[in-house]
Amino acid sequence: MDEKFDQAFQQAATFQKMWTDSFSQMAEVWTRASPGKPPPDVIREMRSGMLKVLADCWEEFMRTPQFMEYMKNSMDGVLALRKLGADMMTRNHHATQSPAREDIDGVLLAIRHMERRLLDRIEEVDAGIAEVGRRVEKLEELGSAPPPRTTRKGPTRKSSAQAGI
Secondary structure (H helix, E strand, O other): OHHHHHHHHHHHHHHHHHHHHHHHHHHHHHHOOOOOOOHHHHHHHHHHHHHHHHHHHHHHHHOOHHHHHHHHHHHHHHHHHHHHHHHHHHHHHHHOOOOOHHHHHHHHHHHHHHHHHHHHHHHHHHHHHHHHHHHHHHHHHHOOOOOOOOOOOOOOOOOHHHHOO
């Protein structure tokens, strides 16, 4: 318990130091005002000085390991909560027998896989046709054209009257 208390006290002291440093630097900006300038210019100069001091202090604070660790833990918590919500919605969809996003994503993935396989097969057939075309051109160049193609007829069927049925 003492270790956690010391750690919390140290963090509070660091945060307090950051604020006191920023306030003292802002007060320093106010003391640099010159009486010879018109009031609007002095106010603009002070405002820009104060904003610069605050920006520098917060920039330094946001780069501390403690702040980075806190932000990491916060983001991990948000992502875990989002996953929990998505899982709950999926269970609700399945309970009502309606398709969930995971189901639809699975179907779309299967369709994409099938499309890819079909495109690969079409490319293979296209390459085969191109190869046949090259072979025909070579044969024509050699002067020996292939014999004309005859259409193959399949076995003829007898009608039921011819078959004697």
